[in-house]
Amino acid sequence: MAMAVAMAMVLTSSSVLVFLLWIQSVASSPDHIVTYGQQDLNLVSGKRFLWPFPASVNQGHGVASLSQEFKFVQLASDGRASDNLKSAFYRYYGIIFSQHSLHGGSSLLLDQTLVLKQLQVHVHSQNEELQLGIDESYELSVPDSEDPTAASLKARTIYGALRGLETFSQLCAFNFTTRTIQVQNTPWEILDRPRFEYRGLLIDTSRHYQPLEVIRSVIDSMAYAKLNVLHWHIVDTESFPIEVPSFPDLWNGAYSNPERYTLEDAKDIVEYARLRGINVMAELDVPGHARSWGNGYPNLWPSSNCTQPLDVSNKFTFEVIDGIISDFAEVFRFKLMHLGGDEVDTTCWNVTPHIRAWLIEQNLSPFGAYEQFVLRAQKIALSHGYRPVNWEEPFDKFGSKLNNETVVHNWLGPGVAPEVVKAGYQCIVSNQDAWYLDHLDVPWETFYQNEPLAGITDTEQQKLVLGGEVCMWGESVDASDIQQTIWPRAAAAAEKLWSPLEVTKAGVSTALPRLEIFRCLLTERGIAAAPVRELGRKAPPGYGSCYEQ
Amino acid sequence: MAMAVAMAMVLTSSSVLVFLLWIQSVASSPDHIVTYGQQDLNLVSGKRFLWPFPASVNQGHGVASLSQEFKFVQLASDGRASDNLKSAFYRYYGIIFSQHSLHGGSSLLLDQTLVLKQLQVHVHSQNEELQLGIDESYELSVPDSEDPTAASLKARTIYGALRGLETFSQLCAFNFTTRTIQVQNTPWEILDRPRFEYRGLLIDTSRHYQPLEVIRSVIDSMAYAKLNVLHWHIVDTESFPIEVPSFPDLWNGAYSNPERYTLEDAKDIVEYARLRGINVMAELDVPGHARSWGNGYPNLWPSSNCTQPLDVSNKFTFEVIDGIISDFAEVFRFKLMHLGGDEVDTTCWNVTPHIRAWLIEQNLSPFGAYEQFVLRAQKIALSHGYRPVNWEEPFDKFGSKLNNETVVHNWLGPGVAPEVVKAGYQCIVSNQDAWYLDHLDVPWETFYQNEPLAGITDTEQQKLVLGGEVCMWGESVDASDIQQTIWPRAAAAAEKLWSPLEVTKAGVSTALPRLEIFRCLLTERGIAAAPVRELGRKAPPGYGSCYEQ
DSSP, X not given: OHHHHHHHHHHOOOHHHHXXXXXXXXXXXXXXXXXXXXXXXXXXXXXXXXXXXXXXXXXXXXXXXXXXXXXXXEEOTTSOOOHHHHHHHHHHHHHHHSSSOOTTOOHHHHHTSEEEEEEEEEESOOOOOOOTTOOOOEEEEESOSSOTTEEEEEESSHHHHHHHHHHHHHHEEEETTTTEEEEEEEOEEEEEOOSOSEEXXXXXXXXXOOOHHHHHHHHHHHHHTTOOEEEEEOOOSSOOOBOOTXXXXXXXXXXXXXXXXXXXXHHHHHHHHHTTTOEEEEEOOOSSSOGGGGGTOGGGSSBTTBOOSOXXXXXXXXXXHHHHHHHHTTTOOSSEEEOOOOSOOTHHHHHSHHHHXXXXXHTOOHHHHHHHHHHHHHHHHHHTTOEEEEEHHHHHXXXXXXXXXXXXXXXXXXXXXXXXXXXXXXXXXXXXXXXXTTOTTOOHHHHHHOOTTTTOOOHHHHTTEEEEEEEEOOTTOOTTTHHHHHTTHHHHHHHHHHSOHHHHHTOHHHHHHHHHHHHHHHHHTTOOOOOTTSSTTOOOSSSOOGGGX | OHXXXXXXXXXXXXXXXXXXXXXXXXXXXXXXXXXXXXXXXXXXXXXXXXXXXXXXXXXXXXXXEEEEEEEEEEEOTTSOOOHXXXXXXXXXXXXXXXXXXXXXXXXXXXXXXXEEEEEEXXXXXXXXXXXXXXXXXXXXXXXXXXOTTEEEEEESSHHHHHHHHHXXXXXXXXXXXXXXXXXXEEOEEEXXXXXXXXXXXXXXXXXXXXXXXXXXXXXXXXXXXXXXXXXXXXXXXXXXXXXXXXXXXXXXXXXXXXXXXXHHHHHHHHHHHHTXXXXXXXXXXXXXXXXXXXXXXXXXSSBTTBOOSOOTTOHXXXXXXXXXXXXXXXXXXXXXXXXXXXXXOTHHHHHSHHHXXXXXXXXXXXXXXXXXXXXXXXXXXXXXXXXXXXXXXXXXXXXXXXXXXXXEEEOSOTTHHHHHHHTTOEEXXXXXXXXXXXXXXXXHHHHHHOOTTTTOOOHHHHTTEEEEEEEEOOTTOOTTTHHHHHTTHHHHHHHHHHSOHHHHHTOHHHHHHHHHHHHHHHHHTTOOOOOTTSSTTOOOXXXXXXXXX
């Protein structure tokens, strides 16, 4: 049966079809992964419960132990080794081998199991540029069908290889009897690829400053869940923490001197994320959500007592936006730039004499001025090589007047994506009723059941949905509680965005034991993921096992 | 004035006297550290607000920048370098230099300030054994009075040097203008030593398993606050997560297979802590708080339906205790072993026929059997070279019958320590009304104002108070919320235990700005310390600066 399924996987290119075949294989394979429960958890480490679940999985009944001299080996067809992959090898070596002491690992017991001496990683493409839509697929065999002493990981890009390394690390578990790292249920044949190309997490460094060390830790945790876009909502009404060399007084809007990021810091964050296969999308939310800009340049305010939206009548406003985006272009290489455009209250424009006069002179309503502002900001971003992303209000209000390149970011509620793709725009789904992490009363099940393609039947229109994003707004989130507010609920969305629909359709009861184990895996890696069965960032209700709370 | 104070410091051995002199120096030194406020915070990084505050501090009006080639240098009189110190150098190099990118640091501006090329560390003693009462004093000069291009750190032991390195790291701050690491208000002359030799934090890995990575992170954070004893409450009623080779079924009482520690893991934790100058005190809480022991050996239970205290009538019970302690003796080298002895309800002994019969045969009341059990456990610990520590109940109940070596650990309330030291026993203070971290409604001010020597006037009796400990009981604390439940409140107790009484007597309003900054420093180092002005582990109430919440 195992062989039959493995064959089928090779022969088909449709992950859905493959998955159906795999479903059949479950029936006749009683010890399949999803059939394990707490009892088995007590026999071996639970880490082999994969999250997010791969597109297709086949496994056997064997056991392999990793040799104490285990090595990651890069097979570079043209002899050129990748430093990026090398750094990933170091990271995953640490993750796999530094959990428990391997001192006194039993070579006696090793003899009784298959011993893996290396993981051979073969990346086909030398192109290491990270962009939207890059191939993240991989094929993992433990052990390799030809060489029983090696595991094999094949990918088209190093970013696919990174996803495969994460999956391999989740297969590895410390065995408390042999004191070795083991892979249960060999041979594993895993073919995997993401369902959506955009799998995002928003962080907000304006309501609370997040130290660089915390942002790095969030990026680490994203890689564990195979998320691939960090949406950095850098500035907002409350504070402006980042350096803008073109307008050096802008970060006077920071909360305090230490609560700032230099542009070099941002560059370091972007590189740190890239090494983990994660794009960083910067956001400049205009014309609303920008009061802090005026701390450095009060002219950006309509007036000192009516301070946002940004002064639409002032040429300087757009010079500043152009300056920021041109400085950002040196750092944020992801082709999407988020321009916000949400929650714009134009009252200040109406009541401020010089703007009121300008509106009349331009024969513009405040609404028309709002539209003009959004379109001008889009043009500026486009002139710097970015594709503009806007929250949904500009689409809801101005529709097809938005640039064709616009990606519309849904947030207000469900049912928006169908309208967006019907109009021919690409879409990112973040409906707040299901994917806003600051909504503490939304349980993981709701995150898990939110379907980005709901209400979209046309396959061409479905392709316009780039994916989705969970949003961690920062009003009540600082360095002390960001991780447990994000995790484990963000992981539920991560599987929805990565795994074939058939996996998540299987439902929350099937997912729960795997999610419990993924949450405990996060804590073993130093990520403060909260109990799964509680609401957002709730403390455990009482004593008990990590795997049952 | 500065010289006069510095001289006085050298001439006196009483930190109190030194501190008084330093107080005088404040008067004529208006820019002394404690006079800085939010305004200055906005001029330079707040990191130079030291926590816990040193025994004596003198500073000037200069500025020094750390060279980009800055080095830690060990001056070993006999040429023998310390690997332990070397590893600390690597840690603190990372802490000081890896916060913000130093790319493009301005050499131009460097020229205008004093440039420090190295920190010269001189340790007098080659003895690197860590034990209770080891000398943790140090003398830090930035720059060295003879060499303006170097800072100087002198200590009697490497553990004093570790404390000095932490203080040095708190003096260093990233300057956003020069993009260099700077020390403000040079020259610094700091003479420091702890007020109490025992400054502890209890963690509880029975109510919730704490992953090794989390325990390591807690140890890191303890070093930042100069705490020096990790009281590891390993096992309790709920679970038995640690390996005991002599009785290999004991850890069947773990919550699950992965939620366990091998003895090698414990050895690694002890070494990790030692490298940070932190002792690990293991606890075996008997005869109560031990139900989980019986999962592996049901004979330890009075009966299957009355499962604790441990069966006092069974020789096997004491064989197991001896086995555990003899195995622990291979790992836990700290000379104190905590034997619990608290909250013992002897009902099960009374109602279980074979124990009831034994009591009659021994002519023992349940109370007498409790006393006999505690004394037997003490003898076993002493036979393995440990000094026994007990929670206060055995002292309250059996008083002077306890072994003279006993250290009594107060927890029930205030007013106990005076009784303990009057009886001639050493004492550790943890009165739950002030120093129990699981009491979420106890604010940092209460932690700060709790005085271990309250009610003890006799100086000889005062010497019997080893110090104090904050207790992080684990019923509602797992890997997701342990750090923000511990910090910043534990830091308030840490200063009470380290700094001269005159510092903490100055009160909470003087301490608040420094504590805010220490909390933010913890978050910059990746420690999830909660807002200072809220109760235990509360989320920030809304947007705002780390330094004002």
